[in-house]
Each structure stands twice: as C-alpha cells, then as structure tokens.
Amino acid sequence: MTWVLCLFVFTVIILTLFALYLILKSAQGPQEPPCLPTLPLIGSLLYLRSPHPPHVLFKELQKKYGQTYSLMMGSHRVIIINHHVHAKEVLLKKGKIFAGRPRTVTTDVLTRDGKDIAFGDYSATWRFHRKIVHGALSVFGEGLASIERIIQLEAQSLCSTLSEAADGGLALDLSPELTRAVTNVICCLCFNSSYCRGDPEFEAMLRYSQGIVDTVAKDSLVDIFPWLQIFPNADLQLLKQCVDIRDKLLQKKYEEHKADYSDHVQRDLMDALLRAKRSAENNNTTEISAESVGLSDDHLLMTVGDIFGAGVETTTTVLKWAITYLIHHPEVQRQIQDELDSKVGVDRSPQLGDRGSLPYLEATIREVLRIRPVAPLLIPHVALSNTSIGNFTVRKGSRVIINLWSLHHDEKEWDNPEIFDPGRFLNNKGNGLTIPSSSYLPFGAGVRVCLGEALAKMELFLFLSWILQRFTLSVPSSHPLPSLDGKFGVVLQPVKYIVKATPRPGWEKPQPQAC
Numbered sequence: 407m408t409w410v411l412c413l414f415v416f417t418v419i420i421l422t423l424f425a426l427y428l429i430l431k432s433a434q435g436p437q438e439p440p441c442l443p444t445l446p447l448i449g450s451l452l453y454l455r456s457p458h459p460p461h462v463l464f465k466e467l468q469k470k471y472g473q474t475y476s477l478m479m480g481s482h483r484v485i486i487i488n489h490h491v492h493a494k495e496v497l498l499k500k501g502k503i504f505a506g507r508p509r510t511v512t513t514d515v516l517t518r519d520g521k522d523i524a525f526g527d528y529s530a531t532w533r534f535h536r537k538i539v540h541g542a543l544s545v546f547g548e549g550l551a552s553i554e555r556i557i558q559l560e561a562q563s564l565c566s567t568l569s570e571a572a573d574g575g576l577a578l579d580l581s582p583e584l585t586r587a588v589t590n591v592i593c594c595l596c597f598n599s600s601y602c603r604g605d606p607e608f609e610a611m612l613r614y615s616q617g618i619v620d621t622v623a624k625d626s627l628v629d630i631f632p633w634l635q636i637f638p639n640a641d642l643q644l645l646k647q648c649v650d651i652r653d654k655l656l657q658k659k660y661e662e663h664k665a666d667y668s669d670h671v672q673r674d675l676m677d678a679l680l681r682a683k684r685s686a687e688n689n690n691t692t693e694i695s696a697e698s699v700g701l702s703d704d705h706l707l708m709t710v711g712d713i714f715g716a717g718v719e720t721t722t723t724v725l726k727w728a729i730t731y732l733i734h735h736p737e738v739q740r741q742i743q744d745e746l747d748s749k750v751g752v753d754r755s756p757q758l759g760d761r762g763s764l765p766y767l768e769a770t771i772r773e774v775l776r777i778r779p780v781a782p783l784l785i786p787h788v789a790l791s792n793t794s795i796g797n798f799t800v801r802k803g804s805r806v807i808i809n810l811w812s813l814h815h816d817e818k819e820w821d822n823p824e825i826f827d828p829g830r831f832l833n834n835k836g837n838g839l840t841i842p843s844s845s846y847l848p849f850g851a852g853v854r855v856c857l858g859e860a861l862a863k864m865e866l867f868l869f870l871s872w873i874l875q876r877f878t879l880s881v882p883s884s885h886p887l888p889s890l891d892g893k894f895g896v897v898l899q900p901v902k903y904i905v906k907a908t909p910r911p912g913w914e915k916p917q918p919q920a921c
C-alpha cells in the first residue's frame with residue numbers, strides 16, 4: 407500500500423514540476439531559434455564539418471533542429487532559414503529590418519569596405535546609390551530594342567564559333583565562349599565596348615573573375631576569424647591580386663568616360679551613373695545630394711564592378727547549368743527544338759517577341775533556376791534591430807542566411823525535387839506558364855532583390871533559343887555525362903567538360919562572325 411502512495415506522490419511531484427517548467431517557459435516569451443552545439447571561440451564550427459557543400463548540409467540539419475535554427479560562426483550568431491514562409495518574412499515583410507549586410511574580410515577587399523550595392527550595408531548612402539543604379543538600369547531597360555540587338559549579335563557570334571568547331575569535328579569547352587558572349591553584352595551596356603575572341607584584356611578578365619569567385623564570400627576561415635589575416639593566406643593573396651587587376655581595368659574605363667563625358671549624350675550605363683552623380687552634386691535643392699550622402703568615385707566604381715561581376719558570372723553560370731541539364735535530358739532539348747521549329751521556323755532567328763509563344767523553353771529556364779540556384783545561400787542578411795522570425799526572437803546584429811537550396815528542393819512543395827522536369831512550370835494544358843509553389847525565389851526578393859533580373863531573363867531566352875534552333879548539344883561519344891554536383895563558391899558553378907554541337911538540318915552552313 408505504501409509503495410502505491412509513494413508512486414502516487416512521486417507522479418504528482420513530477421507532473422507539478424513539468425507544469426511549472428511549461429509555465430516558466432511560456433512566461434519567458436518567445437525563444438531564440440534552436441542552436442547547434444557551440445564551443446567557446448570557435449562556435450559551432452566543429453559541427454559543420456561535412457563532405458557536402460554548406461547549402462546541402464544546412465538542408466540536412468533541418469531534420470535535427472527544425473526548419474529555422476541557429477549556429478555560431480566564431481562569435482557571430484547565424485540564423486539559417488529553410489522554409490519559404492520565414493524566408494518571405496525576412497525578405498519581404500521585414501525587408502528593411504533585415505536589410506543589413508555583414509562586413510567580412512573578403513567582401514571588404516572586393517568592395518573597398520562595402521562601397522557597392524550587393525555587399526554594402528544598409529544606409530542612406532546605400533539607398534541613394536541603389537536608386538541611381540535602378541534608374542540607370544531602367545533607362546536601359548526602356549531601350550529594349552537595342553539590348554535585344556546587342557544580345558542577338560553576341561548570340562550570332564557564339565553560334566558562329568559553335569559552327570566552326572562543328573565543321574572541324576571539334577568538341578569544345580563552352581565556358582569561355584558563353585562568358586565572352588555574356589561579358590560583351592554587359593560591356594556594351596556598361597562601357598559601350600566589346601571583346602573579340604582571344605583579346606588579352608578579355609583573357610585577363612576571365613582569370614581574375616574566376617580568382618574572385620573562388621575566394622570571396624565563401625565563409626572561409628578568415629571571414630569568420632578576421633584576426634587570421636595576420637598569417638600568410640594564399641586565398642586572400644589571390645583575391646587581392648585579382649581585385650587589383652579588376653580595379654585597374656575599371657579605373658581605366660572610368661577615366662576614359664570622364665574624359666569625353668557630355669551631358670547631352672548617354673552612351674552607356676557608366677555615363678548614366680556619372681550623370682546621376684553630377685546632377686545630384688550640382689542640385690542643391692534636393693534633400694539628398696551625392697555630396698551629403700557621400701557618394702564617392704569609389705562608390706561608382708564599385709557599383710560598376712558589381713553590375714559587371716554579377717551580370718557576367720550569374721548569367722554565364724545559369725547558361726552552363728541549362729546546357730548541362732539539356733545534355734542529360736535530350737528529350738527536353740528535342741521538345742524545345744520542336745517548339746522552336748513550329749513557332750519560329752528556320753527562316754528567321756528568335757526574338758524577344760517570341761517569348762510568349764515558347765512556353766516550354768521559358769519553363770525550362772525556370773526549372774534550371776530552381777534546381778541549381780546560382781546563389782544557393784543568397785548573400786547573408788543582418789538584423790538591424792531586435793526583431794523576430796515567426797515565433798522566434800532575433801537579436802540585433804544576428805546574421806540571417808536564406809537557404810534557397812532548401813526552398814527549391816522542399817519535398818512538401820515540389821514533387822520529386824531532385825528530378826529535372828520543366829513540365830512542372832506549365833499549366834494543365836501545357837500551353838501556358840505557372841509557378842506551382844511559393845517556395846521559389848531564384849532572384850531573391852524585397853529590398854535586396856536582384857537588379858538584373860529582367861536583363862538576365864532576356865539573355866537566357868535569346869542565347870538558348872538561338873543555340874537550340876541551330877544545334878543539338880551532347881558530349882562526345884566516349885565521354886561521361888557532365889557532373890550535376892557543381893562547385894560551391896559565391897556562385898554554384900558546374901564543373902568543366904567539353905560539348906559537341908551538332909548542326910541541325912538547315913543550319914549546317916557557318917555564319918559570318920559578328921566580331
């Protein structure tokens with residue numbers, strides 16, 4: 407009898423304690439997101455060792471810690487978001503609160519201490535700066551016809567290179583060819599100039615840009631522990647060398663533009679930026695002027711560096727992924743070609759006006775952007791004040807990483823997310839486009855949304871339609887299919903491989919080089 411009483415008393419005590427715990431916990435109010443184990447100084451670093459790239463590891467860690475969790479990178483608290491509801495709260499609903507950017511050693515080297523748009527912290531200068539760039543880009547957006555012409559000329563030159571290779575029975579690495587085509591579009595827009603094949607300045611650009619992609623903003627140790635800069639660091643040295651070369655090139659273009667600048671003609675984006683800066687400097691009546699917000703020559707140069715770097719690396723990377731997936735899926739390639747044959751034919755080349763009548767190609771582009779997002783972790787955000795995400799509290803200064811990879815591979819949002827299926831972006835009838843899930847943000851969203859989305863979409867459409875109208879792409883018969891894993895960096899790039907371009911009937915003749 408006594409033991410039954412004992413058991414009863416014991417159970418009552420346990421239940422009371424548990425109830426007390428729950429009451430105390432709810433009285434404390436909302437909690438911070440669950441955190442990975444942390445050690446003094448190094449934070450959660452030991453628990454982040456993995457054979458997988460960070461976006462894949464962060465997706466995996468959800469199983470243990472939930473969709474939103476945190477970890478410590480050295481002394482910095484980092485919140486990882488893996489679900490679209492919280493991602494949209496950060497990017498859209500509380501966009502301004504989360505508009506900050508962390509300062510890191512490598513991005514400071516790249517951007518002269520954050521004087522650019524992509525990595526620069528949120529401030530009055532940043533807002534003014536972005537407004538100018540947005541305005542300048544829209545002015546060029548309005549001149550759609552000329553952008554279209556520029557892209558088409560590059561597409562033509564690219565197709566000539568493929569024709570020549572096909573004639574000689576050669577397979578080739580498409581990466582430098584695609585980069586040159588995309589670089590020339592941006593060069594034309596930014597500096598009103600372009601490069602021919604083999605141009606030494608272009609070759610130098612290819613090298614420095616790869617050097618930067620390989621070393622910047624990868625959460626390398628020196629970005630987590632800035633004091634490591636005192637030790638020799640090969641990556642940081644390479645980054646500094648590459649940035650030096652880039653800056654000399656940008657400076658040269660800037661000086662040339664300043665020398666023959668005229669208020670009456672606007673040749674390119676650099677002129678547009680110069681004009682906006684000068685008119686803000688001269689205009690004493692506006693509340694904000696370039697002077698008062700400190701928009702220096704450095705800001706202008708770094709912005710052009712951003713537009714140039716983002717414009718080249720991102721679009722080239724998506725084109726490379728598109729081609730990689732098309733090689734893996736000849737049936738998708740065939741379907742795009744059937745669509746092109748029936749809607750455009752062989753008597754003319756595709757133009758932007760055809761976008762509405764080529765839904766399968768557009769769906770393919772959307773699917774490529776889903777399955778291999780260019781920047782799977784976007785660029786980290788920073789909370790500018792104490793705030794919350796869902797029911798979690800977030801302290802001012804916390805870094806927030808949106809794991810776009812998790813959003814785009816969420817099994818609850820996408821059927822078989824690992825499978826490449828452009829059809830998921832088509833309506834039931836197969837003749838119109840849809841976005842089947844809210845868990846899709848290839849260009850980010852909100853205050854920091856990608857400024858080049860419209861240009862990128864035009865380029866992807868025109869380059870792919872021109873290539874696929876004329877060629878069928880594959881790997882040479884003895885070669886394995888290209889890897890779909892990619893190399894993680896500030897952008898997720900496919901690894902190098904060679905491509906055989908077989909001319910389609912009616913397109914066997916090489917066309918004249920545009921350059």
Ligand code: PLO
Nearest residue numbers: 524615618619711712715716719781896
């Ligand atoms: C690419 C290499 C260039 O040499 C410098 C550069 C500038 C802007 C960066 C870009 C790099 C990588 C892609 C980035 C872009 C700004 C916005 C874009 C990070 C590093 C993305 C995907 O967010």
